[in-house]
Amino acid sequence: MRVLHVYKTYLPDDFTGVPRVIHALVEGMAQHGVQSHVLALSKTHGGTERTVDNHRVHLAKQDINIASAGLSLSGFGLFRRLARDADIVNYHFPWPMADLLHLLGRPKAPSVVTYHSDIVRQKNLLKLYAPVQNLFLSQVDAIVATSPNYVRTSAVLANFPDKTSVVPIGIPDVTPPAAALVESWRDKVGEGFFLFVGALRYYKGLQFLMAAARETGLPVVVAGGGDTTEWAEMGGPSVRFVGPVSDDDKIALLELCRAFVFPSHIRSEAFGVALAEAARAGRAMISCEIGTGTSFVNLGGETGLVVPPEDVPALGAAMRTLAAAPDQAADYGLRARARYENMFRAEAMAGAYLELYRQLIAGR
Template identity: 50%
Template sequence: MKVLHFYKTSVPESMGGIEQVIHQIGLGAAKQGVQTDVLSLTRRHVPRTVDVGGYLVHRAKMDLQIASTGFSASAFLRFYQLARHADVIHYHFPWPFMDVVHFATGIRKPTVVTYHSDIIRQKRLLKIYRPLKRCFLRDVDRIVATSPNYLATSEVLARYRDKVSVIPIGLDRETYPAADPERLKAWRARVGPKFFLFVGVLRYYKGLHILMEAARDMHVPIVIVGAGPIEIELRAQAHALGLRNVHFFGQLPDSDKVALLELSYAVVFPSHLRSEAFGISLLEGAMFGKPMISSEIGTGTTFINIAGETGLVVPPSDPAALRNAMQFLWDNPEQASALGARAQERYWQYFTAQRMVTDYIKLYRELL
């Protein structure tokens, strides 16, 4: 079986949440004898095709970008060429240009779309895009939601409920490097033996401005790993609030990220908008056995983190509630440890890459 994934960015150039999902599917599918190709766009002068250790990534030149949507004239032919030899086409939503390519190339193959998120921010452009979006979602054979929570709360998915399946995102623990003892020692000396950790791209919906407010009048160390479009304003906010307990370390290699995950006391994930549809880095916290704090936004974050079982769940955009949750975990190490242990158990039960890949391959076979 041969599957073609289509999304605007991909590994190894980008490692966001959706790229991570495609990467995990590609690696896992190869182990089960399924050949995977990925087509994405790039602005860089890179090889047209590259092997990333089990599957092939093909790149088409990005010509322009509008409202986070990349466009490419060469992608039409490249997609057509690859799709002709594929058994199943696997799209990753949202990306409006993808919908255009789907209809323009006229490929009639079984189609799956993983619905990663509603479109939240670009409300004016959404009015223009909505007719195309509805045609696209109506035309594909199967839609996959990444959590039952998101399926239950998405008005868009409610229109197509009869062809929606739920396949939670999974991670392969073996693809993460082992923590190096020297790096553990170095980071422990740098940040101390006990701290809260946030990992992720610094975007508007991550709720980090709320975390800054919650950190005021607290003395617990908070480590922030990641870069992004609001990094400068977050650093300015932390400086204005006089937050000496908040440490920004920017983008780090996986070896350092793993070391910090191993060392961390708990993971804090304050995303406050539905643009945060799942929360890969929250899942990483569960995989490493850490208690979690997240907000109830009706998405997969509360499918990963069950209130009172794997961590604490607070109302969104509520600095006081977030501060109280952090203080509670800090003051109750035995309960925090028990929550972390149950988080890890839940990861092994529901969120392994093997389970995700097996469910997708089963879906591919059903469509074929």
């Protein structure tokens, strides 16, 4: 089986969010003999092809970027060539150019949309784009959401109940961090802190975490790329910004922390892969109820605590609760690890997609 994945960015330019999910999926598929190809855009590597681990990446030159949506003229010809040889085309939504690739390219292979998120921020442009979006989603063969929570709360997915199913995002297992690396981080930031890991983006709710840190005085470590200028002074002396970290560093920090705190406050945070990584590490979690997959990964009262979004007193109270009750935090962590084993392994995600692909091919 040959599968073509289509998304706006990928390695070597981007390995966060959706690209990381695509990588876990295609590498899981490789274990079943599936040949995976990824079509993406690149400002610096356009027109090139490369092998990444066990799959092939094809990069078209990005000509323009409008509202975080890259466009490429050469991408249309590249898509037609790649789709011609594909048994399945899997689009990763949202990316408006993918809609056009499908509607104009008209691939013969069955098509799947992995629906990662509604379009949340560009509301004015959405009014113009909505007819194209709805036509695209009506024509594809299957839509896969990443959590039942998102299916229940997405007005877009409500229009396509008969073709929508749920496959949770899965992440691969990792080896424990080297003892020397853990000790190095212990020397830098201590232990028993509250950890945030992620890009410092508008929807991550960092302003509320900073306010809660200042209010409680509890230690917080923030790891991730982005401009910290606006946040650095808000959190006070108990907050440490450590910048972007490698996967190994992230695993070491998770081993040292008391709990993982994830204050994303709007629907742009559709799932929260970082929460799944915290569950994999067996750490209690604090997240916000925003009607998305964050409350699917972190079950309130079972794997951690769930608080209202933008509610600094509630966030601070949750942090105080786990700081004062290490046994409870540890119990949440054990339950989180068990939930990861049952729900969020990369192998399970790959297996579910493979079954869907086979059904669609057989149906044709």
